[in-house]
Amino acid sequence: MxxxxxxxxxxxxxxxxxxxxxxxxxxxxxxxxxxxxxGETISVNGKVVGYQKIGQKFDKVNYFWGRPSAVDYNAAGSAGSNKGPSNADYLAQVQKRIDTFLVVHPYLKKSEIPADMVTASGSGLDPNISPQGALIQVKRVADARKLPEEKVKQLVEKMSNKPKVMGTETVNVLELNIALDQLK
Missing domain, CATH: 1.10.287 (Helix Hairpins)
Structure with a gap:
């Protein structure tokens, strides 16, 4: 007791x-x-529209798309797919993403698609893409919004985040799409 x-x-x-x-x-x-x-929120007109460090799903043709997500952009379930490059299911999933990307971007060749546009990040929530990933989408976005391609390309270049010391150049997809909405 x-x-x-x-x-x-x-x-x-x-x-x-x-x-x-x-x-x-x-x-x-x-x-x-x-x-x-x-968290580091991003607001437009006083309304929180997202978080700076968490990727969001954009799938409309008039917006730039981010990296695919292994967790469907669910921040509560951050995770990678845990499938390696020799896994048949993973390879089929990447091929499906490539095929989908090419349907919406018929002006591209498979070899022109950067890997970050068809592979999920380790967390499944990466908010950034490479400038190349954004630039290959310029034509689609410009056409959908009836904007000059050069204007949209300049926006991508302006929104590119260059590393301060080391690292790779990135573009935050949410910030880019907000800036895109503000273009006249």
């Missing part, structure tokens, strides 16, 4: 520590983080 009471006391202590005190401590610390720990 003495052991049972000790175990119950210990269990209550652990529950209070990890279910109450720890979360409240993390919440208090988050208040000092940018945006009070709610």
């Amino acid at each position: 003495k052991n049972i009471i000790s175990i119950i006391k210990f269990t209550v202590l652990i529950v209070i520590l990890f279910a109450v005190i720890y979360p409240l401590t993390i919440l208090a610390i988050a208040q000092f983080a940018p945006n009070q720990g709610k």
